[in-house]
Amino acid sequence: MTLDDLASTSGEWLRGSGPESDIVISSRIRLARNLADFPFISRATDADRAEIERILHGRVESLRTAGKAPAESLYLKVSELPEVDRQFLVERQLISREHAQSEGARAVVVDPSERFSVMINEEDHLRIQVMHSGLALNEAWEQATKLDDMIEEQVTYAYNERLGYLTACPTNTGTGVRVSVMLHLPALAITRQIEKVFKSLHKINLAVRGLYGEGSQATGDFYQISNQVTLGQTEEELAKKVADVVPVLIDYERQARSFLIENSQETLHDRVSRAFGILRTAQTISSEETMHLLSSVRMGINLGLIGDLAIPTVNKLLIHTQPAHLQKLSGVELDQADRNIERATYLRRHLNGESKGNVSHN
Known part of the structure; x- marks a missing residue:
């Protein structure tokens, strides 16, 4: 598989086959992890970054050799890609804008069906991301946990008994989990209820971002809803908070659509x-x-x-x-x-x- 092959296809999350896919585009679980033996990326030297990438490349290859990762998965050294290819991966939601634009040795592992990608040397040493079509947080969570466990068999994560997983950004410390759902909410925007909904989400510590995550603006009425803090809560509590609110948002959007049809x-x-x-x-x-x-x-x-x-x-x-x-x-x-x-x-x-x-x- 090559990037050109990806360009002519659509990943699983784009196929509109998941539950509630008229409103929910995709469900995503992202895990932030760091290697215990290296400084965080913000403090790492170029030599540190190169060594982290080399080690993780080797671990990924060993997983593929053992049949634990898809043999046809794509390993890309992002630092060596031309700008258009880096931007292509951002548009495809396989890497972040920060990963595309940063410096130094960095890479990404891409699943052929695009259900998962693993960013190496983004803000953290590892960003494990799983995306499924529609409202499928449980399925995405199961796959993310499986990937995390497989990688943890190969490396030692930075972990503290009291704080949990140690991450570059304090808001990710603890579980290191970001649970997010991408929603299409045009009727709430047309009926001017969207801001009221967003204020309610902020009150329960849920963030609202645009199509490309942190720092991006909502375009075309597509929004990502995710947890803001991971410390002090279990993975199950974080997933439940997002999972509980999404059906409410779906119901609001459907009510708004019915109102537009009727009035x-x-x-x-x-x-x-x-x-x-x-x-x-x-x-x-x-x-x-x-x-x-x-x-x-x-x-x-x-x-x-x-x-x-x-x-x-x-x-x-x-x-x-x-x-x-x-x-x-x-x-x-x-x-x-x-x-x-x-x-x-x-x-x-x-x-x-x-x-x-x-x-x-x-």
């Missing part, structure tokens, strides 16, 4: 029709506008306003129309103006060719 059907229909029409005919279009329009189309499909267009296709377009994906798929570097033209061409080809979606007038 603003013509306005809603117009919004969806315009979005679909622009995407199918535009000659040039920005990434941000594409996200907003696809958000409306995705909601329209789930409300039965658009037929013959599948949610997995829209999920794929959300990612494949991002800047690095367009360049990987076209095989050439493109400036912003050319990307906007290529993006419009890609959208027309998929929405008018492979998928003949029609706006329902019922």
